[in-house]
Amino acid sequence: MSELDFLNHYPQTPDTWDEMFSSDNNIRPPYQKVIEYLSTESADGLAKKEDLAKNLFMSQGITFTVYNSGEGIEKIFPFDIIPRIITAQDWSFIEKGIKQRLKALNTFLKDIYSNMFIVKDGVVPADIIYSCPHFLREMYKVKVPYDIYVHIAGIDLIRDFDGTFYVLEDNLRTPSGVSYMLENREITKRLFPDLLPQCKVRSVTEYPEILYKNLKAISPRQISNPTIVLLSPGSYNSAYFEHTTLARLMGVELVEGRDLLVENQTVYMKTTNGRQQVDVIYRRVDDEYLDPLVFNPDSILGVAGIMSAYKKGNVAIVNAVGNGVADDKAIYSYVPQMIRYYLNEEPLLKNVPTYQLGNKDEREYVFANINSMVVKRTNGSGGYGMLMGHVASDEEIHQYKQEINSDPRQFIAQPTISLSAAPCFINKALHPRRIDLRPFALCGPDGIEIVPGGLTRVALNEGSLVVNSSQGGGSKDTWVLAS
Amino acid sequence: MLSRVASNLYWLSRYMERSDGILRILKINYASSQDALNEFSWRPVIRIYDSPEEAIIRDIEFKSRDVLQYMITGKSNPNSIINIITLARENARSVQDHLTKDLWQCLNEYYHLVNDKRLISSLKKGDPVSVLDELIKQVMLYYGIGEVTMERGEGRSFMNIGKYLERSIQSTDILDIKFNKANSDPDLLRGTTYLRYLLLSLGAYDLYLKTYRQGFDPENVLELVVLNNDFPRSVLYSVNNIFRYFERLKQNNDIVESKELSFMIGKLQSTIKYSTVESITHQGLHAYLGQIKKDLYGIGNALNLNYFAYA
Numbered sequence: 001m002s003e004l005d006f007l008n009h010y011p012q013t014p015d016t017w018d019e020m021f022s023s024d025n026n027i028r029p030p031y032q033k034v035i036e037y038l039s040t041e042s043a044d045g046l047a048k049k050e051d052l053a054k055n056l057f058m059s060q061g062i063t064f065t066v067y068n069s070g071e072g073i074e075k076i077f078p079f080d081i082i083p084r085i086i087t088a089q090d091w092s093f094i095e096k097g098i099k100q101r102l103k104a105l106n107t108f109l110k111d112i113y114s115n116m117f118i119v120k121d122g123v124v125p126a127d128i129i130y131s132c133p134h135f136l137r138e139m140y141k142v143k144v145p146y147d148i149y150v151h152i153a154g155i156d157l158i159r160d161f162d163g164t165f166y167v168l169e170d171n172l173r174t175p176s177g178v179s180y181m182l183e184n185r186e187i188t189k190r191l192f193p194d195l196l197p198q199c200k201v202r203s204v205t206e207y208p209e210i211l212y213k214n215l216k217a218i219s220p221r222q223i224s225n226p227t228i229v230l231l232s233p234g235s236y237n238s239a240y241f242e243h244t245t246l247a248r249l250m251g252v253e254l255v256e257g258r259d260l261l262v263e264n265q266t267v268y269m270k271t272t273n274g275r276q277q278v279d280v281i282y283r284r285v286d287d288e289y290l291d292p293l294v295f296n297p298d299s300i301l302g303v304a305g306i307m308s309a310y311k312k313g314n315v316a317i318v319n320a321v322g323n324g325v326a327d328d329k330a331i332y333s334y335v336p337q338m339i340r341y342y343l344n345e346e347p348l349l350k351n352v353p354t355y356q357l358g359n360k361d362e363r364e365y366v367f368a369n370i371n372s373m374v375v376k377r378t379n380g381s382g383g384y385g386m387l388m389g390h391v392a393s394d395e396e397i398h399q400y401k402q403e404i405n406s407d408p409r410q411f412i413a414q415p416t417i418s419l420s421a422a423p424c425f426i427n428k429a430l431h432p433r434r435i436d437l438r439p440f441a442l443c444g445p446d447g448i449e450i451v452p453g454g455l456t457r458v459a460l461n462e463g464s465l466v467v468n469s470s471q472g473g474g475s476k477d478t479w480v481l482a483s
Numbered sequence: 484m485l486s487r488v489a490s491n492l493y494w495l496s497r498y499m500e501r502s503d504g505i506l507r508i509l510k511i512n513y514a515s516s517q518d519a520l521n522e523f524s525w526r527p528v529i530r531i532y533d534s535p536e537e538a539i540i541r542d543i544e545f546k547s548r549d550v551l552q553y554m555i556t557g558k559s560n561p562n563s564i565i566n567i568i569t570l571a572r573e574n575a576r577s578v579q580d581h582l583t584k585d586l587w588q589c590l591n592e593y594y595h596l597v598n599d600k601r602l603i604s605s606l607k608k609g610d611p612v613s614v615l616d617e618l619i620k621q622v623m624l625y626y627g628i629g630e631v632t633m634e635r636g637e638g639r640s641f642m643n644i645g646k647y648l649e650r651s652i653q654s655t656d657i658l659d660i661k662f663n664k665a666n667s668d669p670d671l672l673r674g675t676t677y678l679r680y681l682l683l684s685l686g687a688y689d690l691y692l693k694t695y696r697q698g699f700d701p702e703n704v705l706e707l708v709v710l711n712n713d714f715p716r717s718v719l720y721s722v723n724n725i726f727r728y729f730e731r732l733k734q735n736n737d738i739v740e741s742k743e744l745s746f747m748i749g750k751l752q753s754t755i756k757y758s759t760v761e762s763i764t765h766q767g768l769h770a771y772l773g774q775i776k777k778d779l780y781g782i783g784n785a786l787n788l789n790y791f792a793y794a
Binding site for chain 1: 484588
């Protein structure tokens with residue numbers, strides 16, 4: 001058997017952009033060196049690398065626990081060893097597109113929570129704002145440092161059959177996954193020695209430093225050493241590993257709600273030396289649970305009184321409270337108009353065409369073409385509660401339609417976009433699987449910075465279009481080339 | 484440092500020290516059980532760390548392998564190694580930003596080792612000593628990595644206080660239970676076996692031989708395990724260290740409440756320092772050790788109240 005055997009007979013998915021192979025089955029130039037490297041390895045050699053990756057994740061505790069009949073089982077998020085590559089040219093386009101989009105979204109948030117010019121000018125309908133559950137009246141006229149609402153954004157991108165990038169979702173609340181961007185790279189360094197420098201892959205390690213710099217800059221007390229904390233819901237949260245990683249890499253304190261208290265509209269943490277004032281909170285707790293006095297009264301994850309300290313300007317909270325109104329799926333379809341309205345520019349990154357089911361004409365169109373549609377809840381996340389029209393049974397469709405009719409505002413529909421595919425090493429051979437891309441953008445007083453890389457999520461089930469980790473998704477290391 | 488973090492570091496350290504103590508006791512007692520002419524009872528060993536129902540003890544007390552499984556992988560035993568290391572790791576998990584990555588990785592490996600099927604099956608069928616050795620090595624790695632990589636700050640002081648508090652409680656317990664048994668069965672002290680294994684399980688055997696040249700004498704054993712200044716598992720040595728690390732903590736951390744704790748630790752240290760074998764025998768060993776244990780628990784409670792409590 002020739003060593004190249006596991007590379008041959010790669011079954012390309014029809015009508016789909018493949019990241020590594022062109023439609024005539026040639027290897028795309030950026031992947032040339034990777035293929036050269038892989039072809040010196042046997043399939044068994046690669047399988048060994050796969051095991052090494054698993055062991056590294058395990059011994060570093062990069063795991064989450066699944067509870068099954070009382071026994072906690074430790075699992076790792078599946079990692080595919082074959083990297084995903086983005087050319088310098090594509091990256092520069094993505095970078096510009098995301099910066100433009102974020103600038104508009106941030107301005108939108110400031111506008112919505114102050115003058116609402118965009119509504120008064122009739123660009124975004126008022127009812128779509130007021131019916132959004134994440135629109136928080138508590139944030140009206142609250143001044144946030146430097147007018148920055150979105151400090152950290154994860155914009156999900158996908159590629160259609162011709163390779164065009166589309167924005168699938170804006171995540172402006174507490175986007176997660178950045179620790180996997182960092183860890184995947186560390187693992188890849190171990191798996192493929194010397195390959196990264198040979199391919200001129202840009203480094204992602206700056207991320208924690210940039211984030212720290214931005215957090216420090218927005219401290220309400222302008223002192224040389226403000227207290228910055230990362231507020232986590234606690235060790236049972238599925239993203240807990242990420243919280244600990246970021247806290248460690250930035251050298252900030254990792255706190256839980258019970259470690260904090262509020263007095264005289266000032267936030268303190270309880271230390272062995274008494275109280276210590278907190279200046280900046282990078283919270284990974286959702287708005288809803290942040291303050292039991294203002295939001296969900298049953299929440300024990302948050303801190304009572306924290307909103308009063310925030311409104312008073314005694315503490316900075318990252319991301320800002322109330323951002324959900326900008327990444328709601330119903331608002332999403334207005335982002336191109338926002339870009340034109342606020343920036344007077346044409347949007348660089350395309351939106352996936354989106355139908356508002358709250359609108360009667362659009363609803364009827366969607367119902368008539370339901371087999372080629374994906375229907376989503378506007379406030380859903382994690383890939384739950386979606387209807388994939390091309391695979392759903394008649395009964396599922398019927399049921400879903402009833403749900404839609406009872407409250408149409410809560411749903412949007414998009415034509416099924418076929419995500420691009422990338423080769424994954426599965427059962428000792430290369431198979432195509434669908435992927436997306438989540439670059440992480442950081443916004444501070446100096447502007448928006450995007451670390452060259454991101455999280456490539458993979459739908460590991462054959463034929464699946466859902467990349468969410470809760471639905472059988474995995475990830476790949478993501479390489480952005482320097483030239 | 485956050486109170487919660489201090490508390491987690493302290494408990495992490497207590498659990499790790501406890502697992503070390505248990506593993507050593509198991510190893511020595513297993514060897515002793517292979518040496519015994521009569522049936523070897525594990526009852527005192529089980530009773531040091533757990534107080535299960537009589538039926539459970541009766542069921543396994545003469546079956547070495549069952550006891551080892553109960554003490555290492557037994558889910559129903561709150562102080563089994565598997566339960567202790569799970570707790571240690573959970574404590575560490577939420578303070579990872581205060582541990583070095585190396586130390587966290589080591590704890591993980593320890594955890595995965597105890598859960599390893601290969602290990603569990605060789606505990607049932609293979610050589611138990613190899614299993615114990617492998618686990619002990621993991622604890623030693625933990626101590627070594629801590630020594631080399633951990634910052635010498637507040638966190639380390641809390642960890643050391645936890646470690647030495649746990650160690651002094653263990654040494655006191657072991658001595659108390661072993662001498663109690665000898666009291667009810669004086670024949671045990673006539674041969675050398677009983678005292679030799681007692682010393683071995685505390686890692687005191689070599690030092691004993693070097694210090695006392697005239698055979699095994701219960702009073703000398705007592706002196707070594709309670710009053711010796713240089714034996715790392717003696718009660719005095721451990722309490723000296725609690726004192727030392729608490730003083731260090733106080734330097735940067737002088738809250739009002741520290742005075743009370745300082746007093747408690749100092750008093751206990753003096754009590755032990757100015758005891759002699761004669762004064763202990765005069766008071767009665769059981770009563771003496773009982774008082775020490777009470778003081779140690781008191782220190783633990785005061786730490787909890789003044790440094791860890793969530794007010």
